[in-house]
Amino acid sequence: MFGSSFKPPQSLAGRIPAAPRPTTSLQKMSHSLPLVFHLLITGIYFTIALTVSILTHIIDGPLLSSWTMMTTIAHSFMKAVLSTHSPQGRHSFDIVRFATGFKLPKFLFDADIKETSITVENSDILSDAVKEALQVKGKLNFEPEMESVRTIEGEWVRDKDSANDNVILYLHGGAHIFMSPHTHRAITTRVSKHTKSAVFVPNYRLAPENPFPSAIEDALACYLALTQPEGVLLSKSRFNQETQVVSNTRVFLMGDSSGGCLCLQLLQVLRELNLPMPAGAILLSPFLDHKMESSSWHTNWNTDFLSLDMKGVKWAVEIYSNGIELGHSAISPIYANLQDFPPILIQSGDSEVVSDDALRFYQLATTAGSQVELQLYRHMFHVFHTFPFLKESEVAFMKISSFVESQKGELESDSGISIENYKDETPSVSNIYLIDGQGKTDIYTKI
Incomplete structure (x- = not known):
């Protein structure tokens, strides 16, 4: 077979490790063929996979007892997409980045979405400060060309009924190499709706062109632009459109998957630089251990759709890490000093491959004295x-609304949804809850 693996552009030649060949025969064959044939083969595979899943659901019942037919279809479709598009596949980057760049029409969402940008001055100074804070200065394989003044694109998402002055800085997921604010509008618009807050979603830099710690530098620049803390000479970051400065006590960090990791990386930097902390952080299915040694990667392989080629995932993590060990606290926050963090809410499916990341982080962070609540959703995937x-x-978005409201000292959400505040649902012996689709909550004890 020829050319089934990702070939880096000339600008990255020699700077990133060579991609391994895809593992399965189907991946090797389809990614070695021209794009049109790859799409044809994957289309046939999708059709077969979906048909088999639907028939199995009807005849033998769902894979997990609580799944509806729509759950089965969603799981099967996503699993087929990821099974045929390993990170190191020759066509994967082109296809996923094309899809990432496609903007879903704004009229599909009941929210006001406005594109904006942030100008970052003294970007080189900010970059050095981040590396010092994370203790990686001088240890990177290579550093992208750095301009003293640069721009970060992004978008504001505001529900039409937004009524408070909270701001959520949302950091999207995508394994550090894919996705954008456009791909996450289905989440960010609902975040704004339920929390009645403005949501800012930056289009931060991605690997392999801009590996670690580029995304962290962008996240910090966005946080500084939002809060404008007094006496901070680190960097002059400002919105290019008029935006009201927000107190750090009204800002929440939020992110999914690798975006959840980015939230914790940013918190580490804020703590080490003695910058004001946000009001809290909300992590959705966070990917926190880049060594990927936990048992849930194996036990939940079939129930999650995040069943990517593991060789490809490890390669993607390696090109992101930029020469830093995967067990370094700057790359995998689960190994970091977890003291002095603001309140954190974690939501994860109990049937996803990174569920152990959430469990281990909860145990370590609470032992370190940080206030963390972990909500595990029964039979849910990534x-x-x-x-x-x-x-x-x-139910998860209702709980997010309650968490945001609770940081203002209120006992109940003002979202208009009748659901008990999460702080009143269980005794204080544990802050790990198992939640189902009806909102029923039990104490999770399998630790």
Whole structure:
């Protein structure tokens, strides 16, 4: 077979490790063929996979007892997409980045979406400060060309009924190499709707062109632009359109998957630089251990759709890490000093491959004295929040609303949704809850 693996552009030649060949015969064959034939083969595979899943659901019942037919279809479709598009596949980057660049029409969402940008001055100074804070200065394989003044694109998402002055800085997921604010509008618009907050989603830099710690530098620049803390000479970051400065006590960090990791990386930097902390952080299915040694990668392989070629995932993580060990606290926050963090809410499916990341982080962070609540959603897969037809997704957004409201000292959400405040649902012996699609909550004890 010829050319089934990703070939880096000339600008990256020699700077990133060579991609391994895809593992399965189907991947090797389809990614070695011209794009049109690859699309034809994957289309046939999708059709077969969906048909088999639907028939199995009808004849033998769902894979997990609580799944509806729509849950089965969503799981099967996503699993087929990821099974045929390993990160190192020759066509994967082109296809996923094309899809990432496609803007879903704004009229599909009941929210005001406006594109904006941030100008970052003294970008080189900010970059050095981040590396010092994370203790990686002088240890990177290579550093992208750095301009003293640069621009970060992004978008504001505001529900038409937004009524408070909270701001959520949303950092999208995508394994550090894919996705954009456009791909996450199904989540960010619902975040704004339920929390009645403005949501800012930056289009931060991605690997392999801009590996670690580029995304962290962008996230910090966005946080500084939002809060404008007094006496901070680190960088002059400002919105190019008029935007009201927000107190750090009204800002929440939020992110899914690798975006959840980015939230914790940013918190580490804020702490080490003695910058004001946000009001809290909300992590959705966070990917926190880049060594990927936890047992859930194996036990939940069939129930999650995040069943990517593991060789490809490890390669993607390696090109992101930029020469830093995967067990370094700057790359994998689960190994970091977890003291002095603001309140954190974690939501994860109990049937996804990174569920152990959430469990281990909870145990380590609470031992370190940080205030963390972990909500595990029964039978749910990776970032189930994406799918609005899932009852678990709706319950999760209600809980997010309650968390945001609770940081203002209020006992109940003002979202208009009748659901008990999460702080009143269980005794204080544990802050790990198992939640189903009806909002029923039990104490999770399997630790």
